[in-house]
Amino acid sequence: MESVRSRAGRPGPSPLTVQRQEFARLIASGVSNSEACRAVGVNRRTGTRWRHGRTVTSSSGSELHYQPVTITRHTLSARFLSEDERIVIGDRVRAGASLRCIGRELGRPASTISREVRRNRDVESGRYRPFAAHRMAVGRLARPKERRLAGDQVLREKVQGWLDLRWSPEQIAQTLRLEFPEIPAWHLAHESIYQAIYARDATLGWDRFTCLRTRRRRRRPHRHPDARRAGTMRQMTLIGDRPAVVADRAEAGHWEGDLICGELNRSAIGTLVERTSRYVLLVHLPIRHTADATREGVLHVMGKLPAQLRRSLTWDQGKEMAGHLEISAASGMSVYFCEPHSPWQRGTNENTNGLLRDYFPKGTNLAVHSAERLQQVQDELNNRPRKILGWNSPAHALAQLQSTCS
Numbered sequence: 160m161e162s163v164r165s166r167a168g169r170p171g172p173s174p175l176t177v178q179r180q181e182f183a184r185l186i187a188s189g190v191s192n193s194e195a196c197r198a199v200g201v202n203r204r205t206g207t208r209w210r211h212g213r214t215v216t217s218s219s220g221s222e223l224h225y226q227p228v229t230i231t232r233h234t235l236s237a238r239f240l241s242e243d244e245r246i247v248i249g250d251r252v253r254a255g256a257s258l259r260c261i262g263r264e265l266g267r268p269a270s271t272i273s274r275e276v277r278r279n280r281d282v283e284s285g286r287y288r289p290f291a292a293h294r295m296a297v298g299r300l301a302r303p304k305e306r307r308l309a310g311d312q313v314l315r316e317k318v319q320g321w322l323d324l325r326w327s328p329e330q331i332a333q334t335l336r337l338e339f340p341e342i343p344a345w346h347l348a349h350e351s352i353y354q355a356i357y358a359r360d361a362t363l364g365w366d367r368f369t370c371l372r373t374r375r376r377r378r379r380p381h382r383h384p385d386a387r388r389a390g391t392m393r394q395m396t397l398i399g400d401r402p403a404v405v406a407d408r409a410e411a412g413h414w415e416g417d418l419i420c421g422e423l424n425r426s427a428i429g430t431l432v433e434r435t436s437r438y439v440l441l442v443h444l445p446i447r448h449t450a451d452a453t454r455e456g457v458l459h460v461m462g463k464l465p466a467q468l469r470r471s472l473t474w475d476q477g478k479e480m481a482g483h484l485e486i487s488a489a490s491g492m493s494v495y496f497c498e499p500h501s502p503w504q505r506g507t508n509e510n511t512n513g514l515l516r517d518y519f520p521k522g523t524n525l526a527v528h529s530a531e532r533l534q535q536v537q538d539e540l541n542n543r544p545r546k547i548l549g550w551n552s553p554a555h556a557l558a559q560l561q562s563t564c565s
Contacts, residue, residue: 175201182209211377239300240267240275242293248272249289307344308355309362314345318352319363322370328352353378392481392496398473398504401495405471408435411560412470414492415508416457418448418479419515421525427479428525428533429456432511433468436556437548439511439540441533445526454482461490465561471495473505514540 178199185195196206240248244265251261258276262269279292308315321331328349339345355362356371357378368376405413413434418427429442442456461469471493474480483494497504518536519525541554548556 175205179209182206186210240271240296242289245275245279245289245293245296248275249287249292252276252287306355306358306362307347307351311344314347315363318347318355319367322356322363322367325370325372327372328356392476392478392483394484395476395496396494398495398497401471401473401493405434405473405495410470411435411563412468413473414461414471415473415505416480417475417505417508417512418444418453418477419512419519419525420448421519422522426524426526428515428519428528429453429460430508430512430515431457431460431472432508433553433557434507436553436560437507437511437545438553438557439515439537441515441537443530443533445530448479450479450481453479454485457486458489461492466491468557468561473497473508475502475505511540 178201181199182195182201185198186192190198192206192210193203196203199206244267247265248261251264258272259269261267262272265272275292275296276287279295280287281291308318317335318331321334326334331352332347332349335345335347356367368374404410411433414431415434416429416431418429420427427444427448429444429448431440431442432438440460442453442460444452444456446452457472469490469492472486473495474483475497476499480486480494480496483496486492487494502509515536519528538554541557542552544550544552
């Protein structure tokens with residue numbers, strides 16, 4: 160058997176420098192983290208550490224900080240002239256074309272062409288050379304500047320002192336403007352302070368994030384200005400326009416609805432609860448929970464009720480209810496929508512969803528439950544006595560409402 164001493168004398172595994180560089184190149188080209196890991200032959204967790212960096216605490220208590228991989232992107236925004244466009248400009252300028260003609264050909268303002276020729280032409284000869292002009296323009300884009308907090312020790316000490324007092328970057332930025340109106344160089348944006356806290360060069364020290372309320376080691380990514388944003392559904396009627404009789408629960412037939420979702424939101428069950436009787440209806444969505452599937456499911460279960468018990472439906476602003484106009488036209492119910500991020504406006508439904516989680520736990524696949532299983536759970540809840548109903552069951556309360564309506 161090989162001795163421990165002989166094993167201890169061996170060098171450790173060689174660093175994965177080549178794989179790390181290839182990983183950074185793949186990530187910069189748009190390859191996903193998992194695909195890049197498979198391509199270079201490393202574990203996905205290793206790739207995640209390379210991409211985001213990590214902090215390792217040794218047995219002695221010291222910490223080692225591994226910086227994230229450096230990703231350099233050379234793709235220019237469409238706002239800037241490309242090299243191909245500069246070649247066209249060079250050809251047309253030599254041919255004697257006017258700047259307005261060149262601009263119309265490229266779909267650019269004539270002022271852009273004029274500025275390009277004036278700024279990037281050869282100084283000695285005065286001629287416009289497209290390749291040299293492109294190199295000059297790209298080199299001008301990169302303008303690294305020293306952080307004001309890094310170059311001003313007095314300002315840095317003031318910011319560090321306020322961070323030690325648990326002040327937020329926004330509070331610090333506003334205080335700098337109020338206390339030092341005569342020093343514009345100290346008027347920082349709170350984003351500048353955040354960037355200094357999380358800077359790779361440790362402008363404010365390696366552990367400044369511990370002074371923040373969240374104490375996150377890494378910043379959460381911000382939404383890109385050009386990223387797709389959530390839209391609003393057409394012709395929504397908000398809950399503020401709902402009749403007062405609905406809020407008073409003085410009239411039967413007003414429902415609240417929502418989806419309870421399974422693992423990774425890949426499966427769902429529709430839930431409907433009547434506000435007065437607390438009667439529950441479950442919508443079977445075995446394949447998908449798109450707007451079309453939700454619309455058909457809601458109409459199927461609500462179609463079994465008499466018209467007197469189909470007066471209104473209140474839902475959140477989830478996209479699954481994009482077919483609300485079709486639901487209203489087919490069932491005769493008015494559909495109302497809650498304000499964003501206001502689940503308490505559907506409190507009865509939220510409470511019912513909590514009861515349903517006993518049967519359909521979070522993080523599980525809800526598509527495996529059959530329609531028969533949903534009917535069984537629905538019957539159990541509707542026959543359970545409820546304190547809010549004077550210990551009557553929702554089924555009994557709905558039966559009374561139906562007799563009253565008839």
